[in-house]
Amino acid sequence: MSPTVAGLTASALYGFSNQPGAFASNRTWSVGANYLNGPLRFDAAYAKLTNPASNGNGAIASDNYFSSATSIITNVSNNRVFGGGGAYTFGAATLAMLYTNVQFDLLTGGSLHFGNYEANLRYLLNPALQVAAGYIYTTQRSNSSSYANAHYHQLVIGTNYFLSKRTDIYINGVYQRASGANAWIELTSAPSSDNHQLVVVVGIRQKF
Structure with a gap:
């Protein structure tokens, strides 16, 4: 996370796949920023999850992602x-x-x-x-x-x-x-x- 400069703060995150030979499997990264000035604030962020929950060792755990039991969305690659x-x-x-x-x-x-x-x-x-x-x-x-x-x-x-x-x-x-x-x-x-x-x-x- 960056220092706050004139009300603006930025942040970034990277979650590793923890899979030898599969660098892009079950990893995530994101960036974001927020601006505060008295009663006014703005926020923006972007995140990407690659092969989420494809194994139990990576950035996105298999037990808290989408499944047919809890969501309409299953079988996600990105x-x-x-x-x-x-x-x-x-x-x-x-x-x-x-x-x-x-x-x-x-x-x-x-x-x-x-x-x-x-x-x-x-x-x-x-x-x-x-x-x-x-x-x-x-x-x-x-x-x-x-x-x-x-x-x-x-x-x-x-x-x-x-x-x-x-x-x-x-x-x-x-x-x-x-x-x-x-x-x-x-x-x-x-x-x-x-x-x-x-x-x-x-x-x-x-x-x-």
Whole structure:
């Protein structure tokens, strides 16, 4: 990570394959930068994962990548991700926007692209209570026979109550509606049986 110069900080990462004679197998690298100036911030990053989770010794562990049990995406040879966004804080409110572009090259041939467009607003009602709402529009484009073209609308509403600087209680509601595919909210164990899905999550978080 670089020193911060006039509000700008850059970083880079390289994860080795750890495979003799297979330098590019299960490796990753990424670069990113962020700019902070008072209430304004911008962030951008790019990452590439080559032959991810192809073995148990490389940069991307086989037990936390995509599988048919947890995702619509399997058999990935390369994964490229670009993202950029910004946020502005005015008073107790913070407005943020984000765009990410994700490409999966598939071992079975072809590729799968996702474009994600997000806007969200957070508001601090008092020092202990925050409310937030966000909207995400996702496009799915495929040139593989295994996947179809689709798009998704997702609305997120939530609140956090801060018990201390380290501990908070939260409740989040997520609703997704899909076109051309079954709805599948991230981190849920299975897709919906139709084109819409609703998830409500309540929990307590401890920061270390």
